[in-house]
Amino acid sequence: PPASTPCRAPWPASRPPSLPPLERILLHACCGPCSLEPVRILRSEGVEPVVFYANSNIHPAEEYARRLATLREWAADADVEVVEGAYDPEAWEATAGRIGDAAEAKFGVIANEEGDLEEEALFGANPVGGDLGRPLSSKSTVLDEGGASPAPTEGRTAARRAREARCRACYRLRFEEAARYAREHGFAALGTTLSVSPYQYTRIIREELERACAREGIKACFADYRPFYDEATRRSREGGMYRQNYCGCRFSGAEAAAEREERRAARRAAREAELAAHADERAAAEAERARTRAEKQAYADKQAKKRAILKALREQQ
Numbered sequence: 001p002p003a004s005t006p007c008r009a010p011w012p013a014s015r016p017p018s019l020p021p022l023e024r025i026l027l028h029a030c031c032g033p034c035s036l037e038p039v040r041i042l043r044s045e046g047v048e049p050v051v052f053y054a055n056s057n058i059h060p061a062e063e064y065a066r067r068l069a070t071l072r073e074w075a076a077d078a079d080v081e082v083v084e085g086a087y088d089p090e091a092w093e094a095t096a097g098r099i100g101d102a103a104e105a106k107f108g109v110i111a112n113e114e115g116d117l118e119e120e121a122l123f124g125a126n127p128v129g130g131d132l133g134r135p136l137s138s139k140s141t142v143l144d145e146g147g148a149s150p151a152p153t154e155g156r157t158a159a160r161r162a163r164e165a166r167c168r169a170c171y172r173l174r175f176e177e178a179a180r181y182a183r184e185h186g187f188a189a190l191g192t193t194l195s196v197s198p199y200q201y202t203r204i205i206r207e208e209l210e211r212a213c214a215r216e217g218i219k220a221c222f223a224d225y226r227p228f229y230d231e232a233t234r235r236s237r238e239g240g241m242y243r244q245n246y247c248g249c250r251f252s253g254a255e256a257a258a259e260r261e262e263r264r265a266a267r268r269a270a271r272e273a274e275l276a277a278h279a280d281e282r283a284a285a286e287a288e289r290a291r292t293r294a295e296k297q298a299y300a301d302k303q304a305k306k307r308a309i310l311k312a313l314r315e316q317q
Contacts, residue, residue, distance in 0.1 A: 023047050025050070025191055026185075027050065027051050027191045028174065028178040029051045033241050034232060035074070037225055049080065050080075056085075057174070057248045063244070070241055100249070102162070107158070111259045168204050168208060171201075172212065175209050179215065183217065189213075189219035190220060190221060195222070196228065196229055199247070200247075210222065
């Protein structure tokens with residue numbers, strides 16, 4: 001299947017004012033930074049998105065509010081309408097949270113899961129074509145409660161499936177809410193900004209978006225926005241937007257922290273290895289510096305002795 005299915009309007013974006021207003025769709029959004037490029041692209045296609053912020057997964061509530069405030073501030077400047085869905089962490093805990101708890105009890109923290117590896121079989125390593133695609137990581141690590149990494153590949157595969165199941169339940173809850181709102185308020189289509197991130201399960205996002213839309217009888221406006229992740233990052237940083245460092249749920253917060261610590265440990269190990277690899281060179285260089293200092297000191301002592309002798313001779317005369 002194609003990597004993206006743009007929802008194009010039946011007229012160009014630059015149309016005479018006598019024509020009807022832009023086609024509108026509901027666009028589920030996780031945050032402000034991830035909304036930048038999808039909104040820009042949709043508008044360039046003649047589609048006017050109404051952003052729907054439905055994210056009961058975000059923990060804690062203060063983080064939810066901060067992301068919403070960032071989204072609203074940007075949307076006001078960009079003249080984008082924002083609708084807030086219900087914030088219901090209890091509903092999320094009863095579905096995705098329950099699945100996540102079971103996975104955590106069995107596997108501990110599941111770290112270094114970047115994107116959906118099965119996407120390469122569906123779309124290739126470059127998901128959209130051209131030079132913009134980002135190859136996905138093939139590494140995954142499962143950390144037990146003591147921080148150790150079990151060796152069996154089977155354990156990593158099972159943990160990966162468990163994490164995918166948790167994320168699928170999370171996508172499903174949010175997309176069902178968004179699709180229901182879209183139908184009730186006269187939107188013919190629903191899209192999402194979740195596919196901006198290369199760290200999400202894009203294939204599952206598409207499946208759950210299409211499932212939720214089919215259930216409500218509306219069009220699924222899926223697009224793979226991963227090629228525009230770098231541009232969204234640049235724009236959000238230049239705009240001084242708050243950029244979160246984890247997906248949103250309490251599990252992803254722990255996973256992101258574990259991954260950051262793994263990266264710090266890897267950098268420390270690389271520095272130590274570099275130091276060890278060049279220890280002999282540094283020792284030889286230090287020995288050479290010591291020899292040079294000794295020669296200089298010996299020369300200085302010799303010159304001082306000569307001056308002392310000359311002084312004594314002058315005084316005798």
